[in-house]
Amino acid sequence: MAWHELNKNWHDTTVDYCDVCGNLLIARYWSFIEPDGTETRRCCDETCERLFGRLRRLEQSARDS
Amino acid sequence: MTGPSKTGPAMTGTSSPGDGIDxxxxxxxxxxxxxxxxxxxxxxxxxxxxxxxxxxxxxxxxxxxxxxxxxxxxxxxxxxxxxxxxxxxxxxxxxxxxxxxxxxxxxxxxxxxxxxxxxxxxxxxxxxxxxxxxxxxxxxxxxxxxxxxxxxxxxxxxxxxxxxxxxxxxxxxxxxxxxxxxxxxxxxxxxxxxxxxxxxxxxxxxxxxxxxxxxxxxxxxxxxxxxxxxxxxxxxxxxxYMRSEIAALPDGIYTGEDCMEDDGISDRSYWIRSRIIVEGDELIFDYSKSDEQAVGPINAPYVVTLSASLNGLLYVLARDVPVNAGIVRPVKVVAPAGTITCVRLPGPCVGGQTEFQPRIMELVLGQILSQILPERAAAASGNTSLNFLFGGVDPRNGEYYAHYHFEGMGWGGRADSDGNSAQIVPHANCRNTPVEIFETKWPWVHEEYSLNDDTGGAGRHRGGLGVRRVMEVEGDVITVSALSERMKRSPWGLFGGHDGSRTALEVAPAGSDAYETFQDAFGLISPSKFTNIRLRRGDRVRITSPSGGGYGDPLERDPAKVLADVELGFVSRVSAESVYGVVLAGAPDDGLAVDEAATEALRRSMRDGVA
Structure with a gap:
């Protein structure tokens, strides 16, 4: 878990999105490794993680019910 | 549940959050x-x-x-x-x-x-x-x-x-x-x-x-x-302030959905599915279940979905809060990239701001938050900016001109008042361009600009009226385009209020009074979204904007207000009787009055399903 620079060339016009909320990534992203080993890129740090955890719990409880 | 205070804590009050500050x-x-x-x-x-x-x-x-x-x-x-x-x-x-x-x-x-x-x-x-x-x-x-x-x-x-x-x-x-x-x-x-x-x-x-x-x-x-x-x-x-207002809401998950009628490229509709998750003093707007992004320009960038969500919330909560970066800390918006709520490059999105945003805003404040705050919700407005664009060479000076016009329409009725008439869609607070400015700047001549009477969604509080604008081309050629909504689905009423009326965009060729829709006249895919139609001198355009939905049962509307509506021409005498159950006595020239006994009897029979 750490901030990473996007490190784009000045002529790069691609766009990057937060894997959690969809907001655009500006200049850097917060990287987090999921339990299954995949990396997610986020626009903010702990706040995004809390949000992601909450949505996952809701999905799980919806499946359980 | 105890609802949040209407005005919230004042910045100068003793109970304000943030002790220790001046x-x-x-x-x-x-x-x-x-x-x-x-x-x-x-x-x-x-x-x-x-x-x-x-x-x-x-x-x-x-x-x-x-x-x-x-x-x-x-x-x-x-x-x-x-x-x-x-x-x-x-x-x-x-x-x-x-x-x-x-x-x-x-x-x-x-x-x-x-x-x-x-x-x-x-x-x-x-x-x-x-x-x-x-x-x-x-x-x-x-x-x-x-x-x-x-x-x-x-x-x-x-x-x-x-x-x-x-x-x-x-x-x-x-x-x-x-x-x-x-x-x-x-x-x-x-x-x-x-x-x-x-x-x-x-x-x-x-x-x-x-x-x-x-x-x-x-x-x-x-x-x-x-x-x-x-x-x-x-x-x-x-x-x-935001946290205190959210904390006063009951925890839970509240859902709703609405759609964009088409994207201008095909006839299919695109659905926006929203759930609001209230948990403690934080709130999440989740649009994950919405349709994939459209081919045409009705998509929203993330910030448009964020705006719409916050504005829907601010209409009913924390109405005195300083609007700044602090309000978004306890509010999260989830709009996955590639859905209509968060367009991926290079998707088009010019209509997201004007058509998609009001759709989400009213979905939030009217359909979803009405489940927990009915006294602050509103029925749907006409809910389109009704963008009408035109350009060409002005014959009066030989210069190229172009204009982006948005049209006033009716707002939805709400718990304590009727909807406003002839007003720009609620998410933007913009103003209409006066006819005088229109005709001074561009080669159009107005034949009519009026309220579209008898169209407001009936209700205890009536929907506001849309407008009708008829104008004639004064140049040799003018190129027009449009991007609007609410031609296939009416603005919805709330709590028994009736739906409002729909948008119409029509054209009559020079010398004819026979109006037909742009779609029929030019063989378009969409009735509400088209680009670069060339009109000639003398052609006329008729723009009819939608009216707002009604709030509450029309049979509960104060008969005196129905009488006032009839006298002002907002509601016809026929509708007063058939929709509102209000019987008026007298002739318009001599003065009308509510026949209270007949009204009570008619309303009773309408409620019983007899009339």
Missing amino acids: RVGLTLLYKRVRNICDEMAFAMMRTAYSPIFSEGLDFSTLVLDRRGRLIATAGINPAMLGASLYAATWIIREVGPENFAEGDIFVHNDPYRGGSHLPEHMMVAPVYSDGELAAFVGNIAHLAEIGGMAPGSFAATATDIFQEGLRIPPTKLFDRGEPVQDIWRIMLANHRTPNNSWGDLHAMVGSLRVGERRVGGLIAERGVDGLNEAFEQILDYAEA
Whole structure:
């Protein structure tokens, strides 16, 4: 878990999105490794993680019910 | 449940969040910053060339702290809230604060960098004090013409953003007070009406210069650190205020859905599915289940979905909260990239700001939050900006002209009043362009501009009326386009209120009174979204805007209000009886009166299903 620079060339016009909320990534992203080993890129740090955890719990409880 | 207070804690109150701060001083400071935004707005309105600025007020002005966080905005155009929160931050992070200098101005209109749609340009200028970066001032404004495939730069049949106009990443427009001429040349060469753009862009520049001077005055009084500490407290206060309002809502998951009728490219509709999750003092808007992004330009960039969600919330909660970056801390918006709620490059999105945003906003405040705050909800408005674009060569002076016109319509009835009539869609607070301005500026002659009587959705509180505008082409050729909604699905009523009426766009050829829809006349895929139809001298266009839905059972409407509606022509005598169950006695010329006994009997039989 750490901030990473996007490190784009000045002529790069691609766009990057937060894997959690969809907001655009500006200049850097917060990287987090999921339990299954995949990396997610986020626009903010702990706040995004809390949000992601909450949505996952809701999905799980919806499946359980 | 105990509902949140209507006004929330005052910044000067003893129970305000954030103990230990000078609340009186903070309130005065915030009001001054708001006034700076207002003064910047007046400067822009009074110096612009285009009616979309001077009459339509389609702009916003901002004061930001030295990190680019929004501190205050003029209360003009809430539709720009999302961009106000993110676009300036984007410029500052991408450029780097160390690369700004006194007198610089940066411009940017990129929806893929925090903007709302291409026509809305943001300018940001740093404010320095003895060489130290102290704050930023900014504004966002809708330029009437920025190139692209259709005059007015609202291409309803665009299939990628490159067809929508000139896209500008954060770019230096003034370098230490001097215009960067190469950038100006590129921009103006790509606009159909460069003279207007020149004037409007300079109105934005002038507005920033006003803001720089006024914020400079604040710095002189408080110092750079003192001012930014106070800004931090204003942000904290707004956050605490929002948290207290959200905490008063019952925890739970509340859902709703609505759709965009079509995208201008095919006939299919696109669904927006929203759930609001309230948990403690935080709230999540989740749009994960929405349809994939459309081919046509009805998609929303993330900030538009954010704006819509926040505006829907702010209509019913925390209505006195300082609108700044603090309010978004306890509110999260989940809009996955690739859905209609968060378009992926290079998807088109010019209509997201004007059509998609009000759809979400009213979904939130009318359909979803009405489940827990019925007394603050509203039925649907006409819920389209009804964008009508046109351009061509003006025969009166030989110059190219273009205009982006939005139309007033009816708002939805609400718990304590009828909906407003002939007003621009609620998410934007803009104003209509007067007929006199229309005819002075462009080759149209108006035959009619009137309220569309007897169309407001019936209800205990009636929906507002839409308008009907009929105008004739006065030039040899004029190219028109449109991007609107509510032609297939009516604005919905709430709590037993009836639906409002729908949009219509019709045309009659020169010398004929036979109107038909643009879709029928020109064989279009969509009735509400089309691009570059060429009309000839004498052709007439009839624009009928939708009315608002009603709130509550029409049989509960005060008969005296129904009588007043009939006398004003808003409701017909026939509808008064058949819809509202109000029997009127007398003749219009002699004065009407409510026949109370007959009304009571008729309403009783209507409730029983006899009439």
